[in-house]
Amino acid sequence: MQIQSIDRVENISAQDFKTQYYEPRKPLIITGLSKDWPARDKWTWDYFKSIVGDKTVGVYNNTRAGAKTLVNGADDYIPFGEYLDMIQQGPVSLRIFLFNIFQHAPQLVNDFTWPDFLLKGFLKRYPMLFVGGAGSIAHMHYDIDLSHIMHTQFVGRKRVLLLDNQQSTLIYRMPLTVESAASFENWPERLNETETKFPALQYARGYTTVLEHGDTMFMPAGYWHHMEYLDGGFAMSLRALDQTLSGKLNGLYHLMGKRSMNNLLIKMAPEWWYHYKRKVAKQRAEKEIRKHLA
Numbered sequence: 001m002q003i004q005s006i007d008r009v010e011n012i013s014a015q016d017f018k019t020q021y022y023e024p025r026k027p028l029i030i031t032g033l034s035k036d037w038p039a040r041d042k043w044t045w046d047y048f049k050s051i052v053g054d055k056t057v058g059v060y061n062n063t064r065a066g067a068k069t070l071v072n073g074a075d076d077y078i079p080f081g082e083y084l085d086m087i088q089q090g091p092v093s094l095r096i097f098l099f100n101i102f103q104h105a106p107q108l109v110n111d112f113t114w115p116d117f118l119l120k121g122f123l124k125r126y127p128m129l130f131v132g133g134a135g136s137i138a139h140m141h142y143d144i145d146l147s148h149i150m151h152t153q154f155v156g157r158k159r160v161l162l163l164d165n166q167q168s169t170l171i172y173r174m175p176l177t178v179e180s181a182a183s184f185e186n187w188p189e190r191l192n193e194t195e196t197k198f199p200a201l202q203y204a205r206g207y208t209t210v211l212e213h214g215d216t217m218f219m220p221a222g223y224w225h226h227m228e229y230l231d232g233g234f235a236m237s238l239r240a241l242d243q244t245l246s247g248k249l250n251g252l253y254h255l256m257g258k259r260s261m262n263n264l265l266i267k268m269a270p271e272w273w274y275h276y277k278r279k280v281a282k283q284r285a286e287k288e289i290r291k292h293l294a
Helices: 014-022 045-052 080-089 106-111 187-197 199-203 245-268 270-293
Strands: 002-005 028-030 056-059 076-079 095-099 128-132 137-141 148-155 158-163 205-211 216-219 224-229 233-240
Touching: 014 028, 014 216, 045 080, 056 080, 056 095, 076 080, 080 095, 080 128, 095 137, 187 199, 199 270, 245 270
Parallel strands: 002 205
Antiparallel strands: 028 216, 056 076, 095 128, 128 233, 137 224, 148 216, 148 233, 158 205, 158 224
């Protein structure tokens, strides 16, 4: 796999962002976007625990979904405050994603500014919090609603690997899912081993960075992403709908069509569907390899 660093800027004009990153669908790190947000220093473990610590949240471990696991099925449910205590006491490979903390504490929306000058179509009812303990992993996938993402890291560091959606076959996308059959766990040290098992990966091209306090990552719609928490930490994603009609319709098809069919097959024939998805992903990747060798 060919991997390059994601571009970094402190600030960027709306026009440069549009022509150099939004229209070409290229990721970017903006280090100064959150500089004046109260959230940058105000949002801490103790603060979150004090305002929403009693809320129950779904947590996810590092184990890949099994044959009978429905899409987004949590591994356990615990109070948010208890989870935050676990994070601070030591490495714990549990994470939370798509936690709409703002439904429980709407005052938090006053602590940041929507970057409307860069993107249109933000889903302002759905800012989402992502939390993880040191060592927790969000395995390779792309977001099912196909939104553009502004992802700001507040606490801790997180290693990110991104690939554009046109490379789905090369990274073993399974049918009716937004998941890869390949494992990218600890990829900087195990990439050669992974490419031996999944040889089409050697033709893929990716981007990487380590997100740190205050970094905002623009991730274009449909980008594959694999994230590993180097420290316990949390980030916020602001989602913006694709402005094209085709993009909106494709997102709707993913949400209403693909996910529903995948869950139905998981319920009806879990073992068969589990292995069939992986077989098809492998067959498609092998076909793509032959194209590169021709």
